Amino acid sequence: MAAIAFVSAVYLVLDFHRMRSSLADRYRGQTLSLAHWTDRTLDHLAGMVRDAARGPNGLCSPEGMGGLVRQFGTIPVVRMEVRDETATSCAWQQGNALERLCAGVPGGDLVRIPLDLGGGRRVLLDLFGNCLFGAIVPMDAENGISHRLLSNPPDESVDGDDDGIWSVVVSPMRLQAGSGKWPVSVVISAPGSTLVQQWAASLPLQLCLISGLGLALWFGPMSVVRRRLSVEGQVRTALRRGDFFLAYLPTVDLASKSWVGAEALLRWRHKHHGVLMPNAFIPWIETSPLIHDTTRWVMIQAAQDLNHMSQRVPDFSIAVNVPPNQFIDPRLVAAADEAFGSRPLALCQVVFELTERQMLDYDAPGLRYVMEELRRRGAQIAVDDFGVGFSNLTLLGMIDVDYVKIDRSFLREEAWADPHMLEAMVPLLRDLGVVIIAEGIESERQLDRVRRCGIRFAQGFLFSRPIELEMLLAALSPAVADPEPA
Structure with missing residues (x-):
């Protein structure tokens, strides 16, 4: 029975690592997809800003700024600042519309996107990174799984990584994919407690499988081993006697x-x-x-x-x-x-x-x-x-x-x-x-x-x-x- 208990423990450990590896593969692919999607979104945003800057009224005019803001649509731009070589030319701050756009999205740090317009002029765009993904990925915050867009290099001590005692027993999972064009990274993280909870959801089935496997081993191969060991001892005794x-x-x-x-x-x-x-x-x-x-x-x-x-x-x-x-x-x-x-x-x-x-x-x-x-x-x-x-x-x-x-x-x-x-x-x-x-x-x-x-x-x-x-x-x-x- 000790052998069966040991095999069962090894099976559970291997099954947990199998589940963890499966989740890691799933979310690794998701981070790469989100990174490509982020590149395309930021390219589109940069194109809109450059088009507005080349317009007849200029970027800092009410007409130019207002037209650009309307084009943002669902892109969660919090603040935009236009600078020349010496000072800030103009700035724009998002109002209540962002609260309606990102309702239900957990808070997070702002991501700053620099954009060079040429001639010494720059535009700094501050985005609400968590809200950027809200329309295309499920919000798994209640399960402890978070999708973040962070500035490079990402902060290793972001909220949600500290998992208390579970961080000692089971290390959290953190997957990252950097943008190929912009100074941002997509990070998907899951604390150890979430991994254990997801694995425990299938534990009753695993225990049933282990029980069936244990019975099969005990009355199958283990019985053969017991019989072989018994026969070997009896043969040795028969040769001696x-x-x-x-x-x-x-x-x-x-x-x-x-x-x-x-x-x-x-x-x-x-x-x-x-x-x-x-x-x-x-x-x-x-x-x-x-x-x-x-x-x-x-x-x-x-x-x-x-x-x-x-x-x-x-x-x-x-x-x-x-x-x-x-x-x-x-x-x-x-x-x-x-x-x-x-x-x-x-x-x-x-x-x-x-x-x-x-x-x-x-x-x-x-x-x-x-x-x-x-x-x-x-x-x-x-x-x-x-x-x-x-x-x-x-x-x-x-x-x-x-x-x-x-x-x-x-x-x-x-x-x-x-x-x-x-x-x-x-x-x-x-x-x-x-x-x-x-x-x-x-x-x-x-x-x-x-x-x-x-x-x-x-x-x-x-x-x-x-x-x-x-x-x-x-x-x-x-x-x-x-x-x-x-």
Whole structure:
């Protein structure tokens, strides 16, 4: 639960920053648009002043000044002053009309616009900056968001930036865009409290999402993590206490009906759940850090059992399943040496079966080394469950294989709608020089089909289910060395 609380807190912080960034992008574009609009408005205002100054009556005459003031329209000019080189020639002050024009607009500083008329004459225009934007932007003062037109450089301590305690918790947002022609800048600011209030408006929805996400995590990925951690601890305990054991699935020579080898299958005698089948834990072990320790244990136990089997049948072989990620790990060679010895041909009765559940990295630097070292000791390589998963013809072209075990799915009677699949596969594999073993023989009809295809070796419940060492040794004893199919 602490992890979920931490993830929820991180999510809320990230969501707040997402909202802040979204607002910043929105108002940044607004400041640039207002700056361009301000340039055009001030250009228009300057044109009106220059036209009036060039008029027949002059700018300071009642006719010239009155005509110019009427042209201002909705431009909130508060005061205009005309100066020559030595003194003020004339001035004009806005009256009550400005109060009607800017009704409801919060107060603010005046913005001074200088305009050079030439010949030493200048015009100074004082504008009510906040009112200039009143007609084109929403008045968000009640939300704490302000749009200002300020003289350059803008005053950093303008009203509304001081946000009390919120300025400590959340910094205010201030975006500025300067005019390209005039000494003014457009500033949009929002205090920290406003940002928090806008984010809090969506907080109920966020809390619902977090609750749903938390439940999904707790009963989804988190449950998998809890289970994986629990399985890892149990596997370590099982390796230490000896709860694992090997069951053997015999390989039968169909010509002589004798057992010529056996595949070592890992089983777990769980103290609470009884004997666990491999699908309950093998897929997890193959992708966990415990795969090396587990494979090492299997090989050590298989080596001990092979000594007993060889006393009954001297050339009896044993097959050990190895996932692809182990075939690129040099520790596999060291574990094989520890289990079977490092003398020449120490692995001549051992077959390493490459399982199909993972893709083999053919370019991995350790693959060639592991294959060469295993073969130097006499080991043979088999591809398990050929035709499904990652066991296919590409694999046979990339590594040297001795045996191919055709997956049981090609022998199921419901798959016989295409009866030529197995028959087409066998000649191709035989041309590649590999020995074929048919898996999953459970009926006489399947056995007949395999024999018609010319397959010599097979495994399946028709001959024997996986059995422990004692039963295997009893079946290999001279009295029952050549058991009839079950």
